[in-house]
Amino acid sequence: MKKILVTGAVGQIGSELTMYLRKKHGNENVVAVGHRTKPSEKLLNSGAFEFLKIEDINEVENAIKKYNIGTIYHLAAILSAIGEKNPQLAWDVNINGLYNILEVSRKYKCSLFVPSSIGAFGPSTPADNTPQDTIQRPTSMYGVTKVAGELLCDYYYTRFNVDTRGVRYPGLISYETLPGGGTTDYSVEIFYEAIKNKQYTCFLKHDTMLDMMYMPDAIKGCVDLMEADPAKLKHRNAFNLTAVNFTPEQIATEIKKHIPEFQIDYDVDPIRQAIADSWPNHMDDSAAREEWGWNPKYDLELMTKDMLEKLEIKLKK
Ligand code: NAD
Ligand code: SER
Numbered sequence: 001m002k003k004i005l006v007t008g009a010v011g012q013i014g015s016e017l018t019m020y021l022r023k024k025h026g027n028e029n030v031v032a033v034g035h036r037t038k039p040s041e042k043l044l045n046s047g048a049f050e051f052l053k054i055e056d057i058n059e060v061e062n063a064i065k066k067y068n069i070g071t072i073y074h075l076a077a078i079l080s081a082i083g084e085k086n087p088q089l090a091w092d093v094n095i096n097g098l099y100n101i102l103e104v105s106r107k108y109k110c111s112l113f114v115p116s117s118i119g120a121f122g123p124s125t126p127a128d129n130t131p132q133d134t135i136q137r138p139t140s141m142y143g144v145t146k147v148a149g150e151l152l153c154d155y156y157y158t159r160f161n162v163d164t165r166g167v168r169y170p171g172l173i174s175y176e177t178l179p180g181g182g183t184t185d186y187s188v189e190i191f192y193e194a195i196k197n198k199q200y201t202c203f204l205k206h207d208t209m210l211d212m213m214y215m216p217d218a219i220k221g222c223v224d225l226m227e228a229d230p231a232k233l234k235h236r237n238a239f240n241l242t243a244v245n246f247t248p249e250q251i252a253t254e255i256k257k258h259i260p261e262f263q264i265d266y267d268v269d270p271i272r273q274a275i276a277d278s279w280p281n282h283m284d285d286s287a288a289r290e291e292w293g294w295n296p297k298y299d300l301e302l303m304t305k306d307m308l309e310k311l312e313i314k315l316k317k
Contacts, residue, residue, distance in 0.1 A: 115169050198261045
């Protein structure tokens with residue numbers, strides 16, 4: 001079998017997706033690619049691991065040839081909050097890195113998964129039931145790179161017949177690896193602080209409504225899309241994908257059902273608040289449901305219970 005390569009494998013999604021794919025396809029068939037950050041022992045010891053800089057096409061091409069890669073999950077990126085602090089870096093990694101990945105996918109006939117984001121929308125996008133195909137005028141550099149990335153992936157499919165597929169993820173919540181510097185990171189931090197200190201100071205306003213998803217649904221979503229019958233896909237890239245939507249106040253109320261002493265207060269960061277205010281309240285993900293059977297399992301209640309249980313165990317170790 002041709003092997004699978006995961007870029008950004010040490011990150012929030014990659015650390016879990018790599019292990020999921022190794023379990024499904026065999027450790028020897030999934031290559032993890034990181035960049036500077038030390039990988040966990042689990043990731044390092046369960047299969048091949050390479051460090052590379054995604055902006056360097058020679059390094060990318062060498063890895064594709066060395067491991068005979070047939071499928072790439074491209075997760076290496078700069079997220080929204082860090083991207084706003086360093087827009088030049090966000091452009092370089094998110095656009096030049098993606099271009100390299102698309103070029104090697106074309107040359108070596110690889111299938112390719114590339115995630116976009118709720119960040120691909122902006123203030124002029126309809127915020128409620130945001131349609132699959134709608135206005136996309138984002139105001140962050142992260143969003144600009146996500147829209148350009150969606151278009152590039154569609155272009156490589158129609159122009160070069162590269163099997164590109166992708167989703168627009170909402171904010172992702174997980175306990176394995178901390179998020180990498182996004183606007184939705186509060187929704188993970190709140191769990192750590194609730195367990196450790198029974199108190200959390202949130203950087204977004206109490207009523208900021210955003211789409212969110214628990215990591216097991218996010219992992220299942222990308223793998224299901226990559227395995228979907230191509231004949232049924234009317235879209236290819238950038239499927240709206242969501243599971244729940246809530247505000248900081250609502251998730252705090254849900255956590256209080258398990259930790260009654262938990263308190264939340266607010267110290268709003270204007271940069272991340274402006275980004276969050278420009279994103280949808282709730283996306284319409286019916287295209288994903290109709291074209292490849294998207295059906296998330298975790299709602300707010302189920303996710304909060306599982307997240308607290310799993311994180312309690314992790315933090316006791
Ligand atoms: P993350 O920040 O946790 O991980 C990204 C990884 O990219 C990091 O481990 C980093 O080492 C690597 N990286 C950064 N610069 C690199 C470079 N120059 N060369 C090679 N690798 C480099 O991000 P994540 O949350 O796992 O997100 C993965 C993808 O999913 C991104 O495209 C992101 O935009 C998208 N996404 C994530 C979320 C979320 O909530 N986590 C939501 C929507 C979309
Ligand atoms: N969680 C991501 C971010 O906030 C959404 O793309 O950047």
